[in-house]
Amino acid sequence: MTVSVIVPAAGSGTRLGESVPKAFVDLGGRTILEICVAGIVEAAVADTVIVVVPADLIDDARRLVPDAVVVAGGAHRSESVRAGIEASGRNSDIVLVHDAARPLTPPAMFARVVDAVQAGHPAVVPGLPVADTLKQIDPDISGPAPERVVRTVDRELLRAIQTPQGFTRAALAQAHADDSGLATDDAGLAERCGIPVHVVPGDPLAFKITTPWDLRIARDIVAAEST
Numbered sequence: 001m002t003v004s005v006i007v008p009a010a011g012s013g014t015r016l017g018e019s020v021p022k023a024f025v026d027l028g029g030r031t032i033l034e035i036c037v038a039g040i041v042e043a044a045v046a047d048t049v050i051v052v053v054p055a056d057l058i059d060d061a062r063r064l065v066p067d068a069v070v071v072a073g074g075a076h077r078s079e080s081v082r083a084g085i086e087a088s089g090r091n092s093d094i095v096l097v098h099d100a101a102r103p104l105t106p107p108a109m110f111a112r113v114v115d116a117v118q119a120g121h122p123a124v125v126p127g128l129p130v131a132d133t134l135k136q137i138d139p140d141i142s143g144p145a146p147e148r149v150v151r152t153v154d155r156e157l158l159r160a161i162q163t164p165q166g167f168t169r170a171a172l173a174q175a176h177a178d179d180s181g182l183a184t185d186d187a188g189l190a191e192r193c194g195i196p197v198h199v200v201p202g203d204p205l206a207f208k209i210t211t212p213w214d215l216r217i218a219r220d221i222v223a224a225e226s227t
Ligand code: C5P
Pocket: 007, 008, 009, 010, 011, 012, 022, 023, 052, 073, 074, 075, 076, 077, 078, 080, 081, 099, 100, 101, 102, 208, 209, 210
């Protein structure tokens, strides 16, 4: 089976507070984007890697990841993924979508997701049990904290979802067919179409770099690995 991996890397990363978009931030001598693509190559599941970046950074990305196909992204993550789907053409049986912002994802996770799609599941996501107690707050009460709690959610039934998320090409195309569909992940769009989504074990190392705190942890991990 032919496998493509789409890497959305076109976010601005404003919550990170760095001077360059998140995927181009340095993590111990290499950019987040380079480390992410190196992990995908090491996983050895992909026939094609498609990287989606801000339009003005296409040339930089081509220099950093010369073996990947590089295309321009959109204003929202879903639009960037759709640009990747377009670039992937019709040749892939399985398409994985993997956030550049999760550069330390262990290579074994890619195989886990591909295996589950190959076993017959059209949409597969890695997920972790939730450690904290989770409470839902009242959305109608605006204004300063404290917020009002409505209920406590049963965390045993919840999973924190990561990437890579894997799909049959048809399932991903169907999920993204409505181009007004904005979602924080691709499986969310699949769910809305009635496509069954299955969870395989995730990994703490696949955490998403979003805040300066995450970046600090990622830099510590990379430094520890290189000593
Ligand atoms: O913003 P967030 O951290 O949820 O973004 C997840 C991934 O989606 C990141 O790798 C980011 O670069 C990518 N993204 C994108 N295009 C956008 C927004 C986010 O490719 N317009």
